[in-house]
Amino acid sequence: MAAIDQAMVSKMLNQTTPTGTSGAPGSFGTALAGSAMKVRLNSTASSASAAGTELTGTGYTAGGQSVPAASTASSSGSSVTVPASSALSWTNGSGGAWSIVSWDLTDSAGVRTWYANFNGQPVSVANGNTFQIAVGGITISLS
Amino acid sequence: MTSENPQPATEPDLDEAPGWVVRDPDGRVVASGPVSVALPASGAGDTPSEGDE
Numbered sequence: 001m002a003a004i005d006q007a008m009v010s011k012m013l014n015q016t017t018p019t020g021t022s023g024a025p026g027s028f029g030t031a032l033a034g035s036a037m038k039v040r041l042n043s044t045a046s047s048a049s050a051a052g053t054e055l056t057g058t059g060y061t062a063g064g065q066s067v068p069a070a071s072t073a074s075s076s077g078s079s080v081t082v083p084a085s086s087a088l089s090w091t092n093g094s095g096g097a098w099s100i101v102s103w104d105l106t107d108s109a110g111v112r113t114w115y116a117n118f119n120g121q122p123v124s125v126a127n128g129n130t131f132q133i134a135v136g137g138i139t140i141s142l143s
Numbered sequence: 144m145t146s147e148n149p150q151p152a153t154e155p156d157l158d159e160a161p162g163w164v165v166r167d168p169d170g171r172v173v174a175s176g177p178v179s180v181a182l183p184a185s186g187a188g189d190t191p192s193e194g195d196e
Binding site: 087103116118119120123124125126128129130131132133134137138139 | 162
C-alpha cells in the first residue's frame with residue numbers, strides 16, 4: 001500500500017535523481033514549513049492523491065494536532081516513529097460518535113507527506129471518549 | 144518480613160499499548176489496535192534481478 005503522498009513522491013524523486021539542469025539533482029520544490037508537523041485524522045480513507053475527509057466537531061481542531069517533540073532521526077535506513085515523548089490525544093465532544101479511518105502526516109501548513117489507514121478501521125469513538133495515538137505508535141519506513 | 148504489594152495491572156501502559164487507543168471518560172481502554180506501518184509505494188525501488196528478462 002502506498003503511504004507517501006504522490007506529490008511528495010515526486011519531490012523526493014526529483015531531488016535525488018538527475019532531473020535538474022545538465023543532469024544535476026533536481027529541485028525539491030517548495031520546502032516543508034519549519035514548524036512542528038501535524039497529524040490529522042479522517043473519517044474516510046486517505047490515498048496517494050488525497051487526504052481523507054477530516055474529522056470535525058468539538059475536540060478536534062481542523063488541520064490536526066502538532067507533534068509534541070522531535071522524533072529520533074533515521075540512521076542507516078532505520079524507521080522513524082511518531083509521536084515522540086507523549087501521546088497525541090483527542091477527546092470527542094462533538095455530541096456524536098467519531099468514525100476514524102485514516103491519518104495524514106503534514107507540515108504545519110498542511111502539506112501532506114505520509115498517510116495510512118488505521119488497522120481495525122473504522123475506529124468508533126463515542127462522544128466523551130478519547131482517541132489516542134501512543135508514543136511511537138506510527139512507524140514510518142522506506143525499507 | 145513484608146514486601147510492597149505491586150499495584151494490580153488494570154490496563155497497559157500507553158507506551159506499551161498498541162498504536163491507537165480509545166479510552167472512556169474514566170480512562171479505561173475500550174478499544175485499541177495497531178497503526179498501519181507506512182510502506183513505500185508498491186514497486187518503488189524494485190530492480191530487476193538477473194533472469195527476470
